[in-house]
Amino acid sequence: MNDLILSSRVEGQVLFQGVDIYHKDTDVIELRRRVGMVFQKPNPFPSSVYENVAYGPKIRGVKRRSQLDEVVENALVRADLWEEVKDKLNESGLSLSGGQMQRLCIARSLAQQPEVLLFDEPTSALDPISTANIENLLQELQKTITIVIVTHNMQQAARISNYTVFMYLGELIEFGDTDTIFVNPQNKLTEEYITGRFG
Amino acid sequence: MAIFDEELKALREKVLKLGYMVEDAIRDSVKSLVERDSALAREVIKGDHLINALEVKIDEECIRLIALRQPVARDLRFITTTMKITTDLERMGDLAENICERALELNEKPQLKPFVNIPRMAEITQSMVRDALDAFVTGCSQLPYEVIKRDDEVDDLTVRNFEELLPLMIQDSKIIPLALKRTYVAKYLERIADHATNIAEMVIYMCKGKLIRHMEISE
Numbered sequence: 001m002n003d004l005i006l007s008s009r010v011e012g013q014v015l016f017q018g019v020d021i022y023h024k025d026t027d028v029i030e031l032r033r034r035v036g037m038v039f040q041k042p043n044p045f046p047s048s049v050y051e052n053v054a055y056g057p058k059i060r061g062v063k064r065r066s067q068l069d070e071v072v073e074n075a076l077v078r079a080d081l082w083e084e085v086k087d088k089l090n091e092s093g094l095s096l097s098g099g100q101m102q103r104l105c106i107a108r109s110l111a112q113q114p115e116v117l118l119f120d121e122p123t124s125a126l127d128p129i130s131t132a133n134i135e136n137l138l139q140e141l142q143k144t145i146t147i148v149i150v151t152h153n154m155q156q157a158a159r160i161s162n163y164t165v166f167m168y169l170g171e172l173i174e175f176g177d178t179d180t181i182f183v184n185p186q187n188k189l190t191e192e193y194i195t196g197r198f199g
Numbered sequence: 200m201a202i203f204d205e206e207l208k209a210l211r212e213k214v215l216k217l218g219y220m221v222e223d224a225i226r227d228s229v230k231s232l233v234e235r236d237s238a239l240a241r242e243v244i245k246g247d248h249l250i251n252a253l254e255v256k257i258d259e260e261c262i263r264l265i266a267l268r269q270p271v272a273r274d275l276r277f278i279t280t281t282m283k284i285t286t287d288l289e290r291m292g293d294l295a296e297n298i299c300e301r302a303l304e305l306n307e308k309p310q311l312k313p314f315v316n317i318p319r320m321a322e323i324t325q326s327m328v329r330d331a332l333d334a335f336v337t338g339c340s341q342l343p344y345e346v347i348k349r350d351d352e353v354d355d356l357t358v359r360n361f362e363e364l365l366p367l368m369i370q371d372s373k374i375i376p377l378a379l380k381r382t383y384v385a386k387y388l389e390r391i392a393d394h395a396t397n398i399a400e401m402v403i404y405m406c407k408g409k410l411i412r413h414m415e416i417s418e
Contacts (some may be wrong), residue, residue: 183276
């Protein structure tokens with residue numbers, strides 16, 4: 001699909017569990033189930049809280065109401081949102097606060113039972129308390145799901161990650177334990193960047 | 200220069216200033232003993248509070264920078280190193296004060312024998328302090344490793360100093376109080392050299408990100 005964008009082309013490989021995701025035989029629908037994504041700006045579907053979470057399982061063929069109820073509740077509990085929305089499951093997902101909407105998007109991804117969750121600056125549009133909530137949630141989720149998070153907030157990377165990759169203009173500059181990257185980075189460019197002396 | 204860089208530079212200069220004050224205190228304390236200059240000893244004792252005050256000021260500045268600037272990588276290592284070596288420097292100041300107190304007592308009595316080991320120890324110790332601080336300022340080199348090696352010489356002289364006084368004490372028990380005070384002075388200098396070693400070890404940490412305390416130096 002990326003090839004459809006003018007002035008962009010795909011090169012190289014992205015291996016997921018040893019399989020190149022750009023291979024023509026890759027089932028992209030299945031790939032999108034296994035690799036979830038949460039964006040910078042919360043983007044719930046313009047439907048109820050319940051439907052937001054039930055959408056994926058329904059597409060997958062889960063039809064029984066009781067089973068859907070269970071999946072939705074589970075996902076909302078894991079996204080630490082259940083207590084706040086259990087009495088308004090039929091209200092619009094767009095009526096929630098920013099932090100709640102972001103957790104709703106996380107619940108929507110979780111309902112798909114993903115193996116990997118990609119987060120693209122998931123807290124950049126949130127206040128500090130909502131940010132802390134999301135960060136705590138990520139700490140909990142990372143016990144069972146591999147989480148890749150893009151952040152421009154150095155402290156956030158230091159706080160919540162086990163490993164850090166520093167990328168610059170499309171190049172991977174340094175990869176290492178988060179401890180090492182923030183205490184004793186090996187690459188000069190990494191050091192300049194994280195200490196704020198870039199450019 | 201960015202504000203943070205200026206703050207770090209100012210902090211480094213404060214540490215250096217503290218270093219100079221401590222070096223002076225060590226030099227003058229030994230001088231007051233060897234040259235039997237009690238006025239000088241009293242001056243060093245009187246000046247110790249300035250060292251203490253600067254130590255507190257540096258600590259406060261480090262805490263402020265950690266809170267406000269959230270330093271990482273080399274900045275973090277620099278600031279944590281500064282906090283630790285400042286404590287070592289302040290302790291050296293206290294030990295110089297202790298030397299002066301013994302000098303005041305010893306200067307009251309006739310000299311037991313000329314000082315040989317103690318001036319030599321003072322010389323090595325001062326060079327260790329100076330080089331450790333130079334390494335802190337100029338960054339990564341062999342210098343801190345050399346400082347650490349020199350500590351053995353000071354340890355040997357401490358032992359020799361005691362061994363030379365021991366037969367005198369056996370011969371004439373009346374001189375024991377005086378001889379003991381001279382061994383204390385040697386011990387203080389030996390402790391100062393240990394603190395200089397700590398500084399050198401922290402400088403190596405600052406440069407390499409590797410804690411080498413309580414390890415055998417291979418480099």
